[in-house]
Amino acid sequence: MKNLLSKIFISLILIFMASVIFTSCNKNKMIRSIKPNKDISVVNGRLKFTSLNVFGNTIKEMKANPNVNPQEMLKSILGERNYESFKSTMKEAAANVMDTLVDDPTFASVLNDKREVQVDSTVFRITPNGTFIYVPEKENKVDQLATEMLNGKKINETQQEPYLYKVENGIERYATYEEARNNSIEYSGGYGGDSDTGSSGNSGSSGNIKDIETHVISVEQTALGSYLGFSSSYKRYFDSNHRIRFKFSAPNFKLFTYVNIKVKFQKKNGFNIWSKTNCDKIILGWDGLIYDLSDPMPVPQNGNPNSSRINGYNNWAHGYWIPPKLNKKYLVLTIPGFSTKKFTVTSNDLAKMYKAIFDWLKNKLDPAVVKNYNLAIMSNPNEIILGKTEYIEKNVNKIGRTFDFTTAEVGWKGSLDNGSGHPILKLTKTIMIKKASVYGEAYFNNKWLGIRIEKN
Numbered sequence: 001m002k003n004l005l006s007k008i009f010i011s012l013i014l015i016f017m018a019s020v021i022f023t024s025c026n027k028n029k030m031i032r033s034i035k036p037n038k039d040i041s042v043v044n045g046r047l048k049f050t051s052l053n054v055f056g057n058t059i060k061e062m063k064a065n066p067n068v069n070p071q072e073m074l075k076s077i078l079g080e081r082n083y084e085s086f087k088s089t090m091k092e093a094a095a096n097v098m099d100t101l102v103d104d105p106t107f108a109s110v111l112n113d114k115r116e117v118q119v120d121s122t123v124f125r126i127t128p129n130g131t132f133i134y135v136p137e138k139e140n141k142v143d144q145l146a147t148e149m150l151n152g153k154k155i156n157e158t159q160q161e162p163y164l165y166k167v168e169n170g171i172e173r174y175a176t177y178e179e180a181r182n183n184s185i186e187y188s189g190g191y192g193g194d195s196d197t198g199s200s201g202n203s204g205s206s207g208n209i210k211d212i213e214t215h216v217i218s219v220e221q222t223a224l225g226s227y228l229g230f231s232s233s234y235k236r237y238f239d240s241n242h243r244i245r246f247k248f249s250a251p252n253f254k255l256f257t258y259v260n261i262k263v264k265f266q267k268k269n270g271f272n273i274w275s276k277t278n279c280d281k282i283i284l285g286w287d288g289l290i291y292d293l294s295d296p297m298p299v300p301q302n303g304n305p306n307s308s309r310i311n312g313y314n315n316w317a318h319g320y321w322i323p324p325k326l327n328k329k330y331l332v333l334t335i336p337g338f339s340t341k342k343f344t345v346t347s348n349d350l351a352k353m354y355k356a357i358f359d360w361l362k363n364k365l366d367p368a369v370v371k372n373y374n375l376a377i378m379s380n381p382n383e384i385i386l387g388k389t390e391y392i393e394k395n396v397n398k399i400g401r402t403f404d405f406t407t408a409e410v411g412w413k414g415s416l417d418n419g420s421g422h423p424i425l426k427l428t429k430t431i432m433i434k435k436a437s438v439y440g441e442a443y444f445n446n447k448w449l450g451i452r453i454e455k456n
Contacts, residue, residue, distance in 0.1 A: 036079030044139070047078075047110050048118040055119050055255070059308040059404075062106045062314035070109035071244035089113050101126055101177075103249075103260045103402045116257070124255045130163075130177060135170040142171060156342030174254050180231045210441060212450035214351070234451045238444050241268045242279075246451040248439035250433060258404035261286075263440030265397050276403045279444040284399040287437040287452075290340070293382050328389060331373035333361070338379040340435075350437040357380070358387040383434070400441075428441030 039050040040058065049055040059385040062073045071090075089112040102108040110117050115126040118136065125132040125142060130150040132142050145155050145167065157165040163175040168399065213236060231249035245264045250257065263284045267277040341455070343356040362370045362376065375387035393399055433455055441450035 002136040036082070040078060040082070042078075042082050043118060044087040044113070044136070045086070045124070046112045046116040046118055047086060050120060052119055052255075055117075058110070059106055059256075062109070070106050074109055085113070101128065103251075104256075104258045104404065105402070107253075107256055108260065112442060119255060124253065126176070128177065130173050130175040131255075133172045133254060138168075138170045141168075143170070145173075149447070153297060174252070176251050176253055180249065197253055210448040210450055212439065212441065212452050213450075214349075214452040214454060216350075216454045220353050232453055234396055234453065235449055236449050238442075238447065238449055239402055242277075242444060243268075243274070244442040244449055244451065246453070248438050248453050249437075256369075256404065258402055260400070260402045261438055261440075262400040263398060263442065265442045265444065277440050278395050278397050281392065281394050282396055282399050283439075283441040283450075284401060285388065285390050285392060285439055286386070286441070287351040288357070288435075289386045289433065290435040291384050291386070291437075292434050293384065326372050329375040330386060331369060332378050332384070333377045334378045336379075338377060340385070346435065350435060351452065352437075354388065357385070361387075 037058065039054040039055070041048050058077060061077065076088060080393050102111065111126065117124055121135060123132075123134050123136055123139070123142075125134070127146050128150070130367065131145070132146065140169050147240070148155055157166060157167045157173060160166050160172070163179045163288065165173045165175070167173060175327050184436065208310060213234075215234060216231075225296050231247070231251075232247065233247045235245045245262075245266055247262045247264075248262070249260045251260075261284060263282050265278055265279040266274040268274050317424050343360070343386065357377070360373055361375060365375075374389055377385040377387075379385070391399055436455040437452060439450055439452040441448055
């Protein structure tokens with residue numbers, strides 16, 4: 001018996017080592033296949049991309065391989081000589097330490113120690129007081145302005161539009177974090193009960209009723225009627241020493257925007273400090289997200305008449321949308337004349353609205369499609385609606401997703417791809433969350449506790 005156990009143990013070790021070697025070989029092969037991009041150079045210690053498309057394609061390429069460290073990808077994309085030149089101005093330990101101002105690790109990796117990146121003839125510098133947008137000749141002046149603001153001094157500037165200021169010719173400042181702070185909502189709830197608190201309760205996997213507290217963020221509260229940046233953080237308590245914290249934010253750097261959703265389970269230690277600790281299960285997800293795209297996405301007008309996937313709805317063109325980092329593939333349907341107003345519920349509960357929309361859609365589709373894909377609807381070139389998406393992990397202390405849709409691929413079968421089958425890449429500088437219903441849940445001590453944030 002002892003010899004058998006030893007053999008099994010040795011076999012498992014060998015299988016594990018083989019798996020590690022195989023994964024490492026595949027990763028190294030993939031990195032070696034990347035050719036240096038001549039449209040990216042190092043100028044005055046910062047990366048310079050010749051165009052927005054080059055910048056977007058680079059971010060997309062780096063995000064397409066989530067198992068590879070962004071710095072390793074960057075080294076191949078830049079080439080040895082450019083990478084060594086940029087390395088001296090990279091943020092210290094940038095590959096391993098999350099930037100305190102930039103949650104997206106891929107975006108953070110292309111910034112130098114001043115948190116700068118250049119696209120064409122414009123430099124973007126991210127500071128605690130916002131994003132400076134300037135021409136390269138003004139770098140010394142921006143150094144001075146950034147230092148003054150860091151020391152608490154006011155600078156002379158004129159507001160052009162909400163959160164956008166002109167300092168002088170060639171220098172603008174977008175108040176990224178001021179916008180987020182002004183449109184932040186913080187909430188600390190009381191102790192959660194064992195019963196459903198409202199319309200969103202669901203039965204947990206153990207049979208317990210989920211206690212999910214819903215908070216609605218209005219357009220007036222977040223200024224999201226016109227702008228993206230905001231931050232909302234909510235806490236609920238299992239007891240005096242255990243809580244769930246849920247954060248939903250979307251900073252706007254003008255060049256690049258992303259969404260950051262985090263669920264954390266925390267315990268209060270003997271020093272009265274909250275720190276992460278494992279719980280039985282954590283769930284992060286959304287009932288639905290409606291995004292407005294600043295640049296219209298190409299949408300085909302007619303569907304594929306030979307498609308059996310959509311049960312005779314031949315005027316519904318279908319394609320695929322793959323947002324980097326989400327590890328999800330959405331089946332996108334264009335539905336002429338579609339409007340969410342047909343599904344608005346009297347209680348103004350967005351979770352119910354999204355459920356009604358996608359239940360209706362699922363009834364129109366082949367069951368195999370519903371099983372194998374996440375669903376999305378594109379009713380016009382500037383709007384996309386993502387259906388329910390969920391991530392579940394056991395014995396962890398947090399789940400986080402930081403993602404952007406500016407580098408997502410969209411491809412339409414037999415239409416805009418000219419029969420090539422290759423998806424079309426379309427970049428958009430900014431995105432706006434028009435409506436969202438996102439949630440985080442934790443299971444601890446035989447009880448589910450959750451928070452849902454709805455932006456309406």
